[in-house]
Amino acid sequence: MAALGTYAHVRDLALNLTSRELKGKYKRSVLGWCWSLLNPLATALIFTMVFKVFFQAPNPSGEPSGLSNFPLWLLCGLLPWNYLANSLNGATESLVANANLIKKVYFPRQVLVVANVASWMVPFLIEFGVLALLLLAFGNFVLPWLPVVLVLILVQTSFVLGIGLILGAVNVYFRDVKHLIAIVLQALFYATPIVYPLSLVPVRAVLFGLDLPVRSLYRLNPMVPMVEAFRDVLYDLRLPPFGDLVYVSAWGLGCMALGQLVFRRLEPRFAEEL
Numbered sequence: 263m264a265a266l267g268t269y270a271h272v273r274d275l276a277l278n279l280t281s282r283e284l285k286g287k288y289k290r291s292v293l294g295w296c297w298s299l300l301n302p303l304a305t306a307l308i309f310t311m312v313f314k315v316f317f318q319a320p321n322p323s324g325e326p327s328g329l330s331n332f333p334l335w336l337l338c339g340l341l342p343w344n345y346l347a348n349s350l351n352g353a354t355e356s357l358v359a360n361a362n363l364i365k366k367v368y369f370p371r372q373v374l375v376v377a378n379v380a381s382w383m384v385p386f387l388i389e390f391g392v393l394a395l396l397l398l399a400f401g402n403f404v405l406p407w408l409p410v411v412l413v414l415i416l417v418q419t420s421f422v423l424g425i426g427l428i429l430g431a432v433n434v435y436f437r438d439v440k441h442l443i444a445i446v447l448q449a450l451f452y453a454t455p456i457v458y459p460l461s462l463v464p465v466r467a468v469l470f471g472l473d474l475p476v477r478s479l480y481r482l483n484p485m486v487p488m489v490e491a492f493r494d495v496l497y498d499l500r501l502p503p504f505g506d507l508v509y510v511s512a513w514g515l516g517c518m519a520l521g522q523l524v525f526r527r528l529e530p531r532f533a534e535e536l
Contacts, residue, residue: 276373276380283352283381302344302389306336309457322459327499329402337393338496339456339489342414345386346422346485347447352378353426354433354440357532365533372525375430379423386415397496407495414491417507417514421484424517431528434535454485484513 310333321330329335356378357364357371364371390411397404404411433439455463460477467476480486487506494502 272370272373275369276377279373279377280380280384283377302337302340305344306333306340309336309340313457322497324402324498325500327402327497329397329400329497331400334393334397334400334402335493335497336457337396338493339454341386341389341393342418342489342492343451343454343456343485344389345382345418347451349379349382349422350426350429350443350447351440352382353422354429354443356426357430357434358437371529371532372427372522375426375525376423379419379426383415383419390415393496402497402499404496404499407499410495410501411492414488414495414510417510418488420514420518421488421510424514424519424521427521427525428517431525431532434532435528450483450485453480453483454489456489460486460490484510 313332321332322335323330324335353375356374360374364374394404394408429439429443463477463480465475465477466473468474469476487502488510491502491506491510494500
């Protein structure tokens, strides 16, 4: 019963911290929560102008949905990516930003990372709700596939949370992490099929004098099958390949386990380092 009471206290603390993060996200902003919709729409508009107007990229055709709409195809991959990038940036700074709280009272420090990730999940769900309405307006009947989308969101959240725990803990000791993660995310963005289809990645290519299976190596990036899974469900209206689901689920569980292990090893000296 004492353990259950502790868990209930942590749950309430997590909810309060998440609420604080949500309230402060768009504080003193005229448009407020509208920015959570305007940011991805503006990004989609910019990439659509670049790739459709300047590079004349063809509209990807959904199979078997038959949908052919580049902005919607782009948003199906862009929203999961924004959730990853925003959550990791926020999780990296979550402990340092709450240094005064950590030094004053003891509580499970993981709650700070969880609250930050949860604060980005809320606009992520709102954005997906708007995307679902847009897909319905263009004839894609996504309603039966929404439970699968929720499962994918949970899998991605476990992946993001595990990495966020590692980054947040290491950033307490080495403040270079927040600068490094910006560079890594920029490189990872272009190493993920968000603005271009996976079919453009060559199966094999000669790099540095070696004949390499480029596409197989490319698919080792867990965000590749993750983005493709969201597109399969929302744009193509089909189940993702079973192997991809197993792969991303293994990444999610593995990152959660590793994140907890690293966080617990580094947590005892947080107050001293901060």
